[in-house]
Amino acid sequence: MATFVIRRLVASFFVFLAATYLMYILTALSGDPLEDLRASTAPNAAQLIERRIDLLNLDVPPYLRYFIWLGGVGGCFIGQCNLGFNVQGQPVLEILGQALGQTLQLVTFAAIVAVVIGVIIGITTALRQYSTYDYSVTFVTFLFFSLPIFWVAVLLKQYIAIGFNDFLRQPTIPPLAIVVIALALGLIAAGIAGGDLKRRLIAGGTAAVVTGAALAYMSATEWFLTPSLGIVVVALTAIGLAFAVTAISAGLRNRRALYASLTVAVLAIVLYYPLQFLFVSMTLPLFLGLAIGTILLSGAIGYFWGGHDRWQSARTAAIVGFLTAGVIALDEFMSYWNAYSNSSRVRGRPIATIGAETPNLGGNFWVQGVDSFTHLLLPTIALILISIASYTRYTRSSMLEVLNQDYIRTARAKGLTERTVLVRHAFRNAMIPVATIIAFDIGAIVGGAVITERVFAWTGMGALFQNGLERTDPNPVMAFFLVTGTLAIIFNLIADLVYAALDPRIRIS
Amino acid sequence: MTTNIPVQEPGHNEPGVTDEASNLELKEVEGLSQGQIVRRRFFRHKGAVIAMIVLAAIILLSTTSVGVTIGPWRTPGWWPFTWDALTPVENRTRPSLAHPFGQDEVGRDIFALVMRGTQQSLSVMFIAGIIATVIGVVIGALSGYYRKAIDSVLMRFTDVIITIPIIVIGAVLGVAFGSLGASVLGVVIGLFSWTSLARLVRAEFLSLREREFVDAARVAGARDRRIIFRHILPNTVGVIIVNSTLLMAAAILLETALSFLGFGVQSPDTSLGKIISDNQAAFATRPWLFWWPGLFIIAIALCINFIGDGLRDAFDPRQKRMPSARALAKGKGANAVTGDVAAANAPIASDLSERDGGQGTR
Numbered sequence: 008m009a010t011f012v013i014r015r016l017v018a019s020f021f022v023f024l025a026a027t028y029l030m031y032i033l034t035a036l037s038g039d040p041l042e043d044l045r046a047s048t049a050p051n052a053a054q055l056i057e058r059r060i061d062l063l064n065l066d067v068p069p070y071l072r073y074f075i076w077l078g079g080v081g082g083c084f085i086g087q088c089n090l091g092f093n094v095q096g097q098p099v100l101e102i103l104g105q106a107l108g109q110t111l112q113l114v115t116f117a118a119i120v121a122v123v124i125g126v127i128i129g130i131t132t133a134l135r136q137y138s139t140y141d142y143s144v145t146f147v148t149f150l151f152f153s154l155p156i157f158w159v160a161v162l163l164k165q166y167i168a169i170g171f172n173d174f175l176r177q178p179t180i181p182p183l184a185i186v187v188i189a190l191a192l193g194l195i196a197a198g199i200a201g202g203d204l205k206r207r208l209i210a211g212g213t214a215a216v217v218t219g220a221a222l223a224y225m226s227a228t229e230w231f232l233t234p235s236l237g238i239v240v241v242a243l244t245a246i247g248l249a250f251a252v253t254a255i256s257a258g259l260r261n262r263r264a265l266y267a268s269l270t271v272a273v274l275a276i277v278l279y280y281p282l283q284f285l286f287v288s289m290t291l292p293l294f295l296g297l298a299i300g301t302i303l304l305s306g307a308i309g310y311f312w313g314g315h316d317r318w319q320s321a322r323t324a325a326i327v328g329f330l331t332a333g334v335i336a337l338d339e340f341m342s343y344w345n346a347y348s349n350s351s352r353v354r355g356r357p358i359a360t361i362g363a364e365t366p367n368l369g370g371n372f373w374v375q376g377v378d379s380f381t382h383l384l385l386p387t388i389a390l391i392l393i394s395i396a397s398y399t400r401y402t403r404s405s406m407l408e409v410l411n412q413d414y415i416r417t418a419r420a421k422g423l424t425e426r427t428v429l430v431r432h433a434f435r436n437a438m439i440p441v442a443t444i445i446a447f448d449i450g451a452i453v454g455g456a457v458i459t460e461r462v463f464a465w466t467g468m469g470a471l472f473q474n475g476l477e478r479t480d481p482n483p484v485m486a487f488f489l490v491t492g493t494l495a496i497i498f499n500l501i502a503d504l505v506y507a508a509l510d511p512r513i514r515i516s
Numbered sequence: 517m518t519t520n521i522p523v524q525e526p527g528h529n530e531p532g533v534t535d536e537a538s539n540l541e542l543k544e545v546e547g548l549s550q551g552q553i554v555r556r557r558f559f560r561h562k563g564a565v566i567a568m569i570v571l572a573a574i575i576l577l578s579t580t581s582v583g584v585t586i587g588p589w590r591t592p593g594w595w596p597f598t599w600d601a602l603t604p605v606e607n608r609t610r611p612s613l614a615h616p617f618g619q620d621e622v623g624r625d626i627f628a629l630v631m632r633g634t635q636q637s638l639s640v641m642f643i644a645g646i647i648a649t650v651i652g653v654v655i656g657a658l659s660g661y662y663r664k665a666i667d668s669v670l671m672r673f674t675d676v677i678i679t680i681p682i683i684v685i686g687a688v689l690g691v692a693f694g695s696l697g698a699s700v701l702g703v704v705i706g707l708f709s710w711t712s713l714a715r716l717v718r719a720e721f722l723s724l725r726e727r728e729f730v731d732a733a734r735v736a737g738a739r740d741r742r743i744i745f746r747h748i749l750p751n752t753v754g755v756i757i758v759n760s761t762l763l764m765a766a767a768i769l770l771e772t773a774l775s776f777l778g779f780g781v782q783s784p785d786t787s788l789g790k791i792i793s794d795n796q797a798a799f800a801t802r803p804w805l806f807w808w809p810g811l812f813i814i815a816i817a818l819c820i821n822f823i824g825d826g827l828r829d830a831f832d833p834r835q836k837r838m839p840s841a842r843a844l845a846k847g848k849g850a851n852a853v854t855g856d857v858a859a860a861n862a863p864i865a866s867d868l869s870e871r872d873g874g875q876g877t878r
Contacts, residue, residue: 153817
């Protein structure tokens, strides 16, 4: 194992060295870094050219200049990083830090949501194989897969951002739209529910009626201007989550797990008002601390409720606690929506299309959070639409492969409940290849949003790369490549190790 | 899944395939050659057949309407305008009878432009697909067949290429060679997108070279070249064809993305991505500049993806198509084959490469 990792890392190191050399030469030879100054009419142009040549060592030919750059990178190992300067004379290391921050902010949330939704859709289509739902999803996945992201991004900018911002002037939903949306959701629910006609009608009908009623209520009360959930909806959601999570994770027959989840849900409802006092002075560390604390506390509650499998109860309760806390946080964020969208910087057009934040917005933690959300919304939708397709296809085929295995039939034959068969035997094994794909993707994702960043004008890794390339400026391009390449190598290795750890049949040597 | 699972015959080792299902499968392929089976299965995939017709129509439309331009030669087309000719602006550039897709602000006919862009994107797609397939197959075959040192060297080389995100290499090379036109761009994309195919072909070769028929060929005195190309390669043709189509779908998205970023096809020539990029600012006032090229990109990529899916269904020997209860009943009653079961039960290997396609172009 250790030899495998070391051998792999050493080989990757030399491979990467070769790749960086190739990249450096290609970038350096792709144009003239002095082009803008040569065309310049400034009286001190000659001086500027000289200074740039001096700063970037342009008098050294690229195949040797690479080694100057490599020397600077080598300094990172002894704590003196030097990634060189860009053509404007800023140190690249500084820009890289900011760019990496923005990109991570952009891609992390999109990646998590895409994985969760993709896996859920993949599993439901596998369970309803060859149904209308399956066929429709297959077609839609293929469609998403064929979409050019820049096209989607521009469409989103036009229709969602401008459309929704205009909608807020008169936030009522036309009755026809309510009916159409409710029917569409009802059809989807009926498709997922499967089974005989009665079951599908009940599922579809319930979904349609609930959606229609909710939308009509929202429209009538102009909910979108001052959105909030309130204690009633929070309480109902918490109880509902407790039942739903338990049903999937432990089965409703496991009473201890159910009581543990309900305890957590009731605790959350009781703490709803006291927490409001704490929320006024919220900071990011406190927020994260609360999240972790919630998970630990709910896990402990589950553990002490016990039952024949303590950890199962603990896990179930922890998930319920985390989700309920998320709902309460969402409620708090919503209460600042009105203040945010009416602030002088936003002026009633909250959905942003440019950049990562509203400049000089000010405000507390919650207002800043809403601001990030409105900026993240569109690029995140674009990224999710594109990447959800592959996760769906992948989960579906993996799940089908597992469902056809003999041990699934054995599990059914010995009388296990359908939930146990699907969650314990099928789902876990189907997730093994998906987990490796996810690990692989995390490595690729940091450099993978070049186009999205461009359309939404984020100054992340993509912009670093693109601006560098346009100005024939190897140092920023190489900084981009250094980060993405290193991550790709490390996560490739992790993907292999994860596979071996999850699937004992695979031996690495 | 099925609720009534019959007992399997001894020696029948395909898990999950019931007796009824396998009997149906057998009946379906009785007395047919491999090629016939593949053709049959492909033509049963309705989506793939429709996709093939649509793609053929797009190719025909784009090449005949504005004619093909190769270097100094230009064949005439039936469309009254050419893609580079400036015509007087009519109807305030809105779509009209003379210009059904509208015009851009300098008066070029959008239909002609989109047709030219479609040609460019298609040629990038085909050139990149062919080059990547050839390189991928050769490297994968050599690496998998000879193993040892050759394998190590070739696979490390593959790793170098994989480490570089394809949009990055495409952008760097696009800056250098994009002005040379779509065909050069296609070559560049092809030169760097063969990696997933090489890995899959290598894996196939690694397992096939241990089979008896290879030993038999070797004992009979066949040389390495003959074994590789006449004995093993035909057995991997399914993997190769399926992944080549997926490569091509990825190539067309990559080309449009590069042109959109300004690293691909350069003015005065055009491509679908470039039309969108050029007219991005005008979207609010003239959305048709934007809709048509986008729809053509989607149509082409969707067609290729569907054809790839149909080919995977047709070629994949591992596919386990569990006929639905309805199809089974039908098969029992009328001895008919399960015609409506066409969706892909995709094996993981080819889905992997499907992923590779989307990855580069976020």
